[in-house]
Amino acid sequence: MHFKILTKYFFALTFFTILSSHGQKVLNLKDFNIEGVKDVTPIVVEALEKCKKEGYSSLVFPKGTYHFYPTFAPERYCEITNNDNGLKRTSFPLIGFRDFVVDGNGADFIFHGKMIPFIIEESSNVTITNLSIDWEVPFALEGLVVANNPAKHTFDIEVKTPYMVENERLYLCLEREDSPYERKYGKRFATWEHYNIEVGQNIFWDSKTMAPLYNTQLYNIPEKGNKAVELKKGLIRISTKIKKLPPIGSVLVSKGEYLQNRTSPAFRVFKSKDLEFKNVNVHHAGAMGLIAERSENITLDGFNVVLKKGSGRMVTTTADATHFCNVKGTVIIKNCTFENMLDDATNIHGTYVRVNKIIDAYTLAVETFHPHQNGYLFGEEGDSVKVVSQKNLQYTTESLALKKVKRVNEKISYITFDKPITGKVDIYDGVENISWHAAAIIENNVVRNNRARSFLISTPRKVVVRNNHLSSQMANFRITGDLNLWNESGPNVDLLIENNVIENSVYGGAGVQAVFLIDPEYSDKKNIEGKFSKNITIRNNIIKTFDSSILVAISVDGLIFENNQIIQTDAYKPIFPNAENLHITNCNNVSIKGNTYKKLDGKEATVFIDEKSTNVKVDTKDAFSKNSSKKITSKK
Numbered sequence: 128m129h130f131k132i133l134t135k136y137f138f139a140l141t142f143f144t145i146l147s148s149h150g151q152k153v154l155n156l157k158d159f160n161i162e163g164v165k166d167v168t169p170i171v172v173e174a175l176e177k178c179k180k181e182g183y184s185s186l187v188f189p190k191g192t193y194h195f196y197p198t199f200a201p202e203r204y205c206e207i208t209n210n211d212n213g214l215k216r217t218s219f220p221l222i223g224f225r226d227f228v229v230d231g232n233g234a235d236f237i238f239h240g241k242m243i244p245f246i247i248e249e250s251s252n253v254t255i256t257n258l259s260i261d262w263e264v265p266f267a268l269e270g271l272v273v274a275n276n277p278a279k280h281t282f283d284i285e286v287k288t289p290y291m292v293e294n295e296r297l298y299l300c301l302e303r304e305d306s307p308y309e310r311k312y313g314k315r316f317a318t319w320e321h322y323n324i325e326v327g328q329n330i331f332w333d334s335k336t337m338a339p340l341y342n343t344q345l346y347n348i349p350e351k352g353n354k355a356v357e358l359k360k361g362l363i364r365i366s367t368k369i370k371k372l373p374p375i376g377s378v379l380v381s382k383g384e385y386l387q388n389r390t391s392p393a394f395r396v397f398k399s400k401d402l403e404f405k406n407v408n409v410h411h412a413g414a415m416g417l418i419a420e421r422s423e424n425i426t427l428d429g430f431n432v433v434l435k436k437g438s439g440r441m442v443t444t445t446a447d448a449t450h451f452c453n454v455k456g457t458v459i460i461k462n463c464t465f466e467n468m469l470d471d472a473t474n475i476h477g478t479y480v481r482v483n484k485i486i487d488a489y490t491l492a493v494e495t496f497h498p499h500q501n502g503y504l505f506g507e508e509g510d511s512v513k514v515v516s517q518k519n520l521q522y523t524t525e526s527l528a529l530k531k532v533k534r535v536n537e538k539i540s541y542i543t544f545d546k547p548i549t550g551k552v553d554i555y556d557g558v559e560n561i562s563w564h565a566a567a568i569i570e571n572n573v574v575r576n577n578r579a580r581s582f583l584i585s586t587p588r589k590v591v592v593r594n595n596h597l598s599s600q601m602a603n604f605r606i607t608g609d610l611n612l613w614n615e616s617g618p619n620v621d622l623l624i625e626n627n628v629i630e631n632s633v634y635g636g637a638g639v640q641a642v643f644l645i646d647p648e649y650s651d652k653k654n655i656e657g658k659f660s661k662n663i664t665i666r667n668n669i670i671k672t673f674d675s676s677i678l679v680a681i682s683v684d685g686l687i688f689e690n691n692q693i694i695q696t697d698a699y700k701p702i703f704p705n706a707e708n709l710h711i712t713n714c715n716n717v718s719i720k721g722n723t724y725k726k727l728d729g730k731e732a733t734v735f736i737d738e739k740s741t742n743v744k745v746d747t748k749d750a751f752s753k754n755s756s757k758k759i760t761s762k763k
Contacts, residue, residue: 206502231258266413424456479557609648720746
C-alpha cells in the first residue's frame with residue numbers, strides 16, 4: 128500500500144507546477160499529502176530530479192514535520208575533509224544545480240540513521256532556507272550521573288538514548304526498532320544501516336549550565352578499556368580509571384570511537400559557489416553542521432546550530448558547527464547562534480599536503496597526513512602553490528603554478544610545477560595552495576556552551592570578526608598553522624577582531640590557553656625563525672574572564688592590542704592563576720594601548736615579552752605598562 132501511494136505522488140509530480148510572480152517555475156509539494164508518508168525521501172529525490180530536468184527554480188515544502196530514512200536514499204562515495212569518507216546516502220542530492228532554492232517554509236526535517244541530509248556538489252547560486260534538521264536518534268550517548276563510588280572507581284548513569292551493553296562494553300546505537308521498513312519476519316536492515324559503536328571519545332557536561340563541566344579535563348574517562356554493567360534497563364555502572372569521578376548530576380556524553388564518529392554532517396558542500404543558507408536550524412548532526420571545501424562565496428545568515436527546545440539533549444553537532452577548507456571568495460557568517468557543539472563554531476583554513484618524495488626538479492610526490500584528509504582535493508592544474516618548511520613554517524619558494532596533478536590513491540598524488548624547485552624542498556615539507564583561501568566577515572553571532580573554541584581562522588585574506596558574543600570551553604580565537612597533525616595552512620595577513628563580548632571562556636583546564644591564542648605549531652619550539660602571521664588587530668572588545676591568560680601571541684609581525692576592556696569575574700576559580708595576562712613571543716611591531724583591566728585582587732596586570740620580540744610599544748597609561756617580564760622596547 129505504501130508503494131502504491133508513492134507511485135501516485137510520483138505521477139502527480141509530473142503535472143503539478145506553480146508559476147511564481149516572476150514567471151519562475153516553482154514545484155510546491157503542498158498538494159501531495161506528504162505529511163501522511165512515513166518516509167518522504169523517495170518523494171523528495173524524485174521531485175529534485177524533476178526540478179533539474181525541467182528547469183524549476185524552487186522546491187517548496189508545506190510547513191510540517193517530515194521524516195527521512197536512508198532505506199530508499201540514493202548514495203554516492205564522498206571524500207569529505209575533516210570527516211569520515213565513505214558511501215553516503217542523502218535525501219537532497221543537489222548535484223549540478225543552478226539558480227535553485229529549497230524552501231522549507233518552516234518545516235522540520237527529521238532524519239534517521241547514517242545520512243547526509245544535503246549533498247551540494249558542482250552547483251551554483253543555490254539557496255537553502257526556512258527549515259530545521261534533526262535526528263530522531265542522536266549520534267551521541269548521553270548518560271546522567273546518578274551515583275558514584277570513589278572507593279571502587281565507579282559511577283552510575285541513566286541513559287535514555289539507545290544503547291547496548293555487550294561483553295562488558297557500552298555501545299551507542301542508532302537503529303530504531305519501529306522503522307517503517309521493518310518486516311514481520313524480522314529485521315531487514317542492511318549491515319550499513321546498523322550502527323552500534325563503542326563509547327569512545329567523551330566529555331562530561333554540566334546539566335545546570337548546559338555547558339561542559341568546569342575544569343573538564345579532570346573527568347574524561349579513557350576512550351578504551353572501561354567496564355560497563357547494566358544494573359537494570361536504562362541504568363549502567365561504569366568502572367574506569369579517572370582523575371576524579373564525575374559529580375552527581377553531570378552528564379556523560381560520548382560520540383563513539385575516534386575515526387568512526389564523523390559520518391553524517393548536515394550539509395556537505397563541494398565544488399560549488401554562490402551559496403546562501405538562510406534561516407536554517409541544525410539541532411543535531413553526526414559530524415559537522417556544514418562542511419564546505421573547494422567552493423566559493425558562501426553566506427550563512429541565521430544558520431543556527433542550536434538545541435531543540437524540550438529535547439533534553441546536551442549536544443547539537445558532534446563536531447564543528449561550520450567548517451571551511453580550501454574555500455575562496457568570501458565567507459560570510461552573520462546572525463547565527465552556535466551552541467553545545469562537541470567542537471568549534473567555525474574553522475576557516477587551507478590544508479598542507481606533505482612532501483613524501485622528491486621525483487625530479489619539477490615534480491613531487493605529496494601525501495595527506497591525517498586520516499580525515501584522505502582523498503582531500505588539494506589542487507588542480509593552474510592553481511598557485513608555495514612550498515613551506517616543516518621546521519619553521521616559512522615559505523621556501525615563490526609562487527609556483529601546478530602544471531599537472533596525478534592522483535595515485537587517496538593519500539598520494541604527483542604534482543608538477545612550472546618552475547624548478549631544486550634545493551628548495553625537503554621531505555616532510557608542506558605545499559600550500561594559495562589560490563584557495565577565503566576572505567571572511569563574521570558578525571553578530573552568538574557562540575556558547577561548546578567544547579573547544581569559538582573561531583579558528585587561518586587565511587591570508589582579509590577577515591573581520593565583530594559584534595559577536597562568545598563563551599567557549601577553550602580559546603575564543605585560535606590563529607595557527609601546523610605541519611604536525613591536522614596540517615592546517617594559511618598565515619593571517621589582515622585580521623581585525625573588534626567590538627566583541629567575550630565571557631568566561633577557557634575553562635577546560637587542559638593546559639594554559641588564552642582568550643586570544645595565536646600559536647603556530649613549530650616542530651622545534653626552541654629555534655623559532657621568522658614570523659608566521661602579520662597585521663592582526665584586536666580592539667574595543669569587552670573581555671570578562673575568571674582566569675589569567677588573555678593573549679598569547681607567537682611570531683606576529685604587526686600586532687595591535689588596544690582599547691579592550693578586561694574584567695576579571697568570579698564565575699570560576701582560576702585554573703592557571705600564575706599565567707601572564709599577555710604573553711608575547713618572537714613578535715615585531717607590537718602596540719599595546721588604551722586597555723583597562725579590573726582584577727579582583729587589585730594587583731597589576733602582567734605581560735611577558737621574550738628576547739626575540741622587537742619594537743614592542745606599551746602606552747604608559749595602559750593597564751599592562753607597569754609589570755612586564757622584559758624591558759619594553761619603547762613606551763609612548
